[in-house]
Amino acid sequence: MSQLIFITGGGAGIGAAIAEAAVARGHRVALFDRDGDRVAALAARLGPAASAHAGDVCDEARIEAVLDSLDAAPDAVMNNAGIVQFAPLLDIAADDFRRIMEIDLNGAFVVARASARRMIARGSGSIVNVTSIGGIAVSPGTNAYAPAKGGLAALTRLMALEWGPLGLRVNALAPGMIDGGVSEPIYRDKKVRAARAGAVPLRRLGRLEDVAGAALFLASEAAAYVNGQELVVDGGLTGSLMAQIPRSL
Numbered sequence: 725m726s727q728l729i730f731i732t733g734g735g736a737g738i739g740a741a742i743a744e745a746a747v748a749r750g751h752r753v754a755l756f757d758r759d760g761d762r763v764a765a766l767a768a769r770l771g772p773a774a775s776a777h778a779g780d781v782c783d784e785a786r787i788e789a790v791l792d793s794l795d796a797a798p799d800a801v802m803n804n805a806g807i808v809q810f811a812p813l814l815d816i817a818a819d820d821f822r823r824i825m826e827i828d829l830n831g832a833f834v835v836a837r838a839s840a841r842r843m844i845a846r847g848s849g850s851i852v853n854v855t856s857i858g859g860i861a862v863s864p865g866t867n868a869y870a871p872a873k874g875g876l877a878a879l880t881r882l883m884a885l886e887w888g889p890l891g892l893r894v895n896a897l898a899p900g901m902i903d904g905g906v907s908e909p910i911y912r913d914k915k916v917r918a919a920r921a922g923a924v925p926l927r928r929l930g931r932l933e934d935v936a937g938a939a940l941f942l943a944s945e946a947a948a949y950v951n952g953q954e955l956v957v958d959g960g961l962t963g964s965l966m967a968q969i970p971r972s973l
């Protein structure tokens with residue numbers, strides 16, 4: 725069934741890949757991004773099935789206005805906008821820490837709640853909160869990103885608990901090491917790229933389309949009984965800890 729899918733951070737990386745895959749499957753997408761030019765260019769390329777909306781996920785009034793401007797409550801929300809800034813905990817400025825939390829956790833909450841109120845009025849809907857394996861297996865230098873994503877995973881379970889009885893499903897999707905989007909600069913280094921790909925049981929980095937496919941699954945009827953889960957899309961990486969440790973037998 726064709727859905728109207730609201731995608732934050734829809735102008736680039738994972739959000740744009742979800743938008744492309746969604747339109748290819750016959751869905752309509754409303755793309756929300758603080759980079760208005762980028763999101764307008766993508767919507768123009770995707771055609772009449774896509775609309776572009778400039779705005780910041782920290783701006784509750786703007787989110788409300790954009791949701792009101794759509795012709796219906798979204799059937800699904802991809803709560804995907806997020807940022808990362810690498811710095812050790814001992815060095816990161818408190819204002820930078822707060823800004824990351826504000827976008828990656830508070831912003832996701834505001835988008836989910838504004839959408840949920842409209843979906844609950846209709847009695848159905850699905851929310852996918854994009855988290856990260858960085859909230860599960862913390863990585864040095866990721867400061868506020870790790871607790872923001874770990875917090876969003878916990879918030880997902882709480883949303884599923886409170887909104888499930890009202891007709892909504894809420895799940896998280898945790899991408900692993902993805903060859904694109906915010907991680908693109910990491911993989912310009914060929915040695916780092918090969919070492920990281922080699923550490924994954926599937927022996928490759930994730931593709932943007934890998935994440936998009938999983939996101940659309942969670943939003944779809946195929947996932948009708950999946951609620952409050954965090955789907956890890958990492959080629960098996962987070963489950964491979966014991967492969968790093970030698971044993972004698």
Ligand SMILES: NC(=O)c1ccc[n+]([C@@H]2O[C@H](COP(=O)([O-])OP(=O)(O)OC[C@H]3O[C@@H](n4cnc5c(N)ncnc54)[C@H](O)[C@@H]3O)[C@@H](O)[C@H]2O)c1
Binds near residue numbers: 762781899904905
């Ligand atoms: N790419 C990866 O390797 C990876 C891995 C794990 C998790 N993730 C998560 O996936 C999500 C998407 O990441 P990506 O790699 O596509 O990043 P990206 O930087 O390529 O795209 C993010 C988009 O979000 C928009 N955005 C950022 N802050 C915003 C705000 N405050 N309001 C509105 N829009 C905003 C940006 O303009 C950009 O278009 C993020 O939540 C990220 O944490 C990415």
